[in-house]
Amino acid sequence: MSMMRHKPAVLGGTPRFAEPVYVTRPRLPEHRVYSELTARIFETSWLTNDGEFVRRLEDRLRVRLGAGFCASVCNGTVGLLIALRSLDLRGDVITTPFTFPATTHAIEYSGLTPVFCDIDPYTYNISPEQVAEVVTASTAAVLPVHVFGNPCDVMGFERLANEHDLKIVYDAAHAFGVSHRRRGIGSWGDLSIFSFHATKIFHTAEGGAIVGADPSRFASVASLRNFGIVNEEVVRGIGINGKLSEFHAALGLTVLEMFDDEVSNRAQRVALYRKRLSVEGISMQRVEPDTVPNHAYFTIEIDTDSFGMSRDQLHRAMRAENIITRKYFYPLCSDNLAYRSLPSAQVDRLPNAHRVASRVLCLPLYGELSLDTIEGIAECVLSLKHAAASLPSNDVAASL
Numbered sequence: 001m002s003m004m005r006h007k008p009a010v011l012g013g014t015p016r017f018a019e020p021v022y023v024t025r026p027r028l029p030e031h032r033v034y035s036e037l038t039a040r041i042f043e044t045s046w047l048t049n050d051g052e053f054v055r056r057l058e059d060r061l062r063v064r065l066g067a068g069f070c071a072s073v074c075n076g077t078v079g080l081l082i083a084l085r086s087l088d089l090r091g092d093v094i095t096t097p098f099t100f101p102a103t104t105h106a107i108e109y110s111g112l113t114p115v116f117c118d119i120d121p122y123t124y125n126i127s128p129e130q131v132a133e134v135v136t137a138s139t140a141a142v143l144p145v146h147v148f149g150n151p152c153d154v155m156g157f158e159r160l161a162n163e164h165d166l167k168i169v170y171d172a173a174h175a176f177g178v179s180h181r182r183r184g185i186g187s188w189g190d191l192s193i194f195s196f197h198a199t200k201i202f203h204t205a206e207g208g209a210i211v212g213a214d215p216s217r218f219a220s221v222a223s224l225r226n227f228g229i230v231n232e233e234v235v236r237g238i239g240i241n242g243k244l245s246e247f248h249a250a251l252g253l254t255v256l257e258m259f260d261d262e263v264s265n266r267a268q269r270v271a272l273y274r275k276r277l278s279v280e281g282i283s284m285q286r287v288e289p290d291t292v293p294n295h296a297y298f299t300i301e302i303d304t305d306s307f308g309m310s311r312d313q314l315h316r317a318m319r320a321e322n323i324i325t326r327k328y329f330y331p332l333c334s335d336n337l338a339y340r341s342l343p344s345a346q347v348d349r350l351p352n353a354h355r356v357a358s359r360v361l362c363l364p365l366y367g368e369l370s371l372d373t374i375e376g377i378a379e380c381v382l383s384l385k386h387a388a389a390s391l392p393s394n395d396v397a398a399s400l
């Protein structure tokens with residue numbers, strides 16, 4: 001592969017791709033397959049509220065995720081709200097600032113106080129050691145995120161929870177199908193939530209699930225997603241409407257059939273990216289050992305000095321090529337005006353998170369993305385690196 005094959009669009013070249021290459025695309029079944037399956041919904045007129053497709057999907061997912069129970073919900077954010085509510089928490093919840101806003105918002109919406117903890121600079125996750133440093137008498141729970149599907153130190157969090165009598169709720173939005181230490185990722189902690197949003201490797205268009213090892217938690221979670229209704233005579237707890245519809249569940253059943261194929265296609269694409277992008281100035285997230293990954297995301301980390309341009313400059317230059325990379329997760333949640341004044345949100349307390357958020361770039365990855373396109377994307381990254389280094393001032397920023 002020639003590094004000079006392509007003149008960067010920001011320097012006057014033609015964009016590498018005529019159409020945008022998105023960071024992800026949802027895997028969909030053939031329309032015929034979905035329409036045959038959902039014909040049943042038209043026959044029965046049963047659209048939601050504990051229907052047969054929801055039950056089937058939950059059964060399949062429970063087995064697939066190696067969990068004691070699986071309660072589907074209308075999205076991952078509502079899953080987080082219900083999970084936190086079901087544990088009847090008061091006080092502080094320690095979490096990561098390097099995540100999608102939903103994680104922190106769910107804590108705040110629940111009347112709890114988010115306490116940010118710095119991340120590990122290599123795994124991008126919060127670690128039990130770092131969390132231990134910020135635990136106080138007010139800490140009720142920890143809400144770690146398996147960032148980009150990379151498992152947290154689940155054993156360490158288990159020890160921490162026992163030592164300090166804390167609940168652990170994992171935000172496993174990215175981690176569907178991941179296993180760690182030969183266990184499904186959703187079997188760790190008190191509860192885990194998954195997102196089944198269209199951008200996720202397994203999706204139901206919108207949707208999610210609350211999963212845990214202990215089947216006795218299912219009843220309270222299931223009633224909280226249905227207004228707190230226990231039965232026709234009893235309403236208990238402050239529930240909300242968090243139900244998944246039959247159409248979404250049916251879509252999930254069809255997407256689940258393609259999941260293993262999707263993961264193996266992505267693994268092949270990730271291997272190609274890794275091979276092409278093993279160059280100075282680019283590093284990659286360190287994955288916990290003993291993990292079967294799902295390849296939900298592919299990220300690179302840019303070191304401005306040795307790469308020759310910053311992550312932001314690369315992001316803009318890639319966009320000029322019609323390659324829509326994403327700066328997940330910039331800005332940090334701790335920088336949101338709503339949280340900025342919290343003592344734990346202060347910049348000097350979160351040095352790793354700030355560094356990682358300014359360096360990480362998420363590249364396009366999905367099973368149907370052709371290997372040629374991956375080659376083209378990698379070639380653009382390398383051409384840009386090459387062009388950056390050859391500019392006299394080495395200041396590509398001015399021309400982007």
Ligand code: T4K
Pocket residue numbers: 022023024025026075076077078099100102103145171173174194195196197198199207208324328
């Ligand atoms: N916790 C964590 C750690 C999370 O990352 C998330 C969600 C949650 C909790 C909450 O889960 P949910 O309540 O969402 O279930 C997306 C998603 O909306 C969000 O679900 C996800 N994390 C986040 C990381 O990414 P955006 O604003 O970046 O997505 P958007 O609309 O820019 O889509 C990205 C690309 O995907 C598009 O450029 C093209 C493609 N796309 C997107 C959609 C929606 C499609 O091809 N088809 C589509 O229908 O947030």
